[in-house]
Amino acid sequence: MVVMKDFSLTYGGVKLYFGPKSIKHLLEHVKGYEYAIIVTSRSSAKVSGALNDVVKILNKANVEYEVFDKVTPNPWASQADELAKAIWESGADLVIAIGGGSVIDTAKVSSVMAASGGKAVDYLYKRRKPKYMVPLIAVNITHGTGTEVDRYAVLTVDGTYEKRGIPIRYPNVSFDNPKYLLTLPKNQTLYTSLDAFYHVYEAVTAKTLGSPFVDTVSLETVGLIKTWLPKALNNISNIRARYWLHYASMLAGIAIDASSTHIVHAIEHALSGINPKLPHGCGLGIIGARSAYYIHKAKPKESALLLRKLNPRIKPYTEYAKEAEETIREFQKDLGFEEKLSNYGFSEKDAEEIVRLLFNELKYLWDESPLNLTAYIVKDIIKEGL
Template sequence: MNFNYFLPVNLIFGTGKINLLGKETSRCGKKALVVTGRSSTKKTGLLDKALELLKVEGVEAIVFDKVDQNPLTTTAQAGAYMAVEAGCDVVVGIGGGSIMDAAKAIAFIAKNPGDISEYIFGRKIGVEALPIVLVPTTAGTGSEGNNFAVLTNPENGDKKSLRTNAIYAKASIIDPQLMVTMPKQTIAAVGFDALTHSMEGYVSKASQPITDMQAIYAMKLLAENLKKVYDEPSDLEAFEKVTLASTLGGMVIGVAGVAGAHALEHPVSGLKDVVHGKGLAALMPEIIQRSYYYAPTKYAVISKILGGTDEKDCSKVVRKFLEAINLSVTLGEMGVTHEDVDWMAENCMKVSLVSVKNNPKEFTFDEIKEIYHACI
């Protein structure tokens, strides 16, 4: 048995831990680019609180609030330009997965010249970034616990991860209290994203004992608590468990990688700018149905965690789980047409080939097209 496990992130977890933001950031720098979204952290008052916490610790802050739900390479470039021009020496990301991914990318671009796509596709290598502090406000992506930054190139629709140890956060402050303001539809979408991370990391060909343990525990937490927080978002005890599961899922895929559903979803949201968790919901049951034969023991574990019997009904129980949180969707409902399939399949093989190969069943180009057509 041979494996490596590397996670140089200070994970600071618990209700009220947001109050450590200024202290933790001041360890990294004295002038912060605060990366956030266009509205949610402003509406909740979190952005103002964060700026005050930074100020108290002597950290000057400049706000970059241009990030959308599927962050663009051009947006990250603009943020990096602002950081460099202002002389920022630390990047703080406050928001959901898109915000955290953008913050990581901005910190990287600020230290690595040229087109970010060159680094994403491995044609150039960067080994440093500005120090990063992350504060997730959605319980789903787990970006606070890995070295991924998923970006979409607006020129060609490529949605692919920048992956480098340079963008591990110095500290991630994970405060479940910040999650309770999420709308119900967001809870469902990001929660299923978290579940998908652990399911895919568990069955991944790159899985290993530590990621298996994390994935199993995370799946159990979500099976028992995601419906609770969907029904009653004020249930802080359940939110703590969902939030922990999200962070664990991010740690899992940081080592074991993602697999079929993420491989096929990235072209969908790259093309149509759909909500990532909804895209996964449309694809995952079909992918499980075509994959369970190739890892029956692990799919049986997943099925039983979600209330099923064995690997053969895993797809069925996932569909039932999605119904319980009103996330039963199709690609067609998100604007995908059968005419889009050829482009998406070609793009999948271009941007997601590693994840395709990571799936228990390595789908061929024609099989990927069949899956897309079936999910429309």
């Protein structure tokens, strides 16, 4: 295995620089711009050191800038509206997003709105299509999102529980630098890597969009997570573990861009739409094992292909659905994951609202479900997670 090598690649519409020295390439991509808006959450961009590095490079390139630090986890559409207004009013000709999925997704939508007009909800409900966009650079500082290499963004519609995901745009340039992950807390280290795991598990088991390419990158992703996540949890300063988890997350982003997520992400979006304090990867982990029981029944060959990385006994037959569930449950338990929905205020009475969301506003999120999702199945998955 190559150790900590810097490299670059082009995928979709994005030029990605990867590795511990990758940020040096930012200089060549900001030269010629006049004014940048840097998008962050409240503190992680500062704590990681990424904001300081970006500012130094902007100063060197004589690019003026301002910082928009109002993005929260599970961001609202109104935050994208506010950011788009700031981009427009400042005359910024460049947007730089430093953060995880919440920050980069918000910047994706806002960079389109600032040039194409409209409100975030116009794009979330597909009433408006992207026509123009302000150039966007993404500096990813988690190893779960995949948004630095995919075209999707997720925002929650204000005043509702609707957490909507849409294809909107690729960043023009992205950076994955493992040194910015060394301050990622232990719980977020676990949650974000579980996000990457479920990205590939769903991508491989999608109803129609799976492919040999998706299988290949997904198998590599699971192998890397299995090897390196325990090491990162044991020592969050292990930069080699961070490097390979970052790489796994990037591959997982490509997997869902080429395929799709389905029921695990759909149900989680309903959950964190109701309670935005539920971390996305945590929600996936809570419902993922029981979801795998039903997914394996529907797509046993594809499910077994990935889960054999965790448990060689798994077979590509429907009779192994319970073992698929227990394989994921034990994998997560061994990593120290024992969260429950009840920890976030959920109870059985919330199941009806989750079903309502999934079969109405969020139905499009499980178009690629390999199984015929029913209210009974959703309630069973929720009950197991309480």
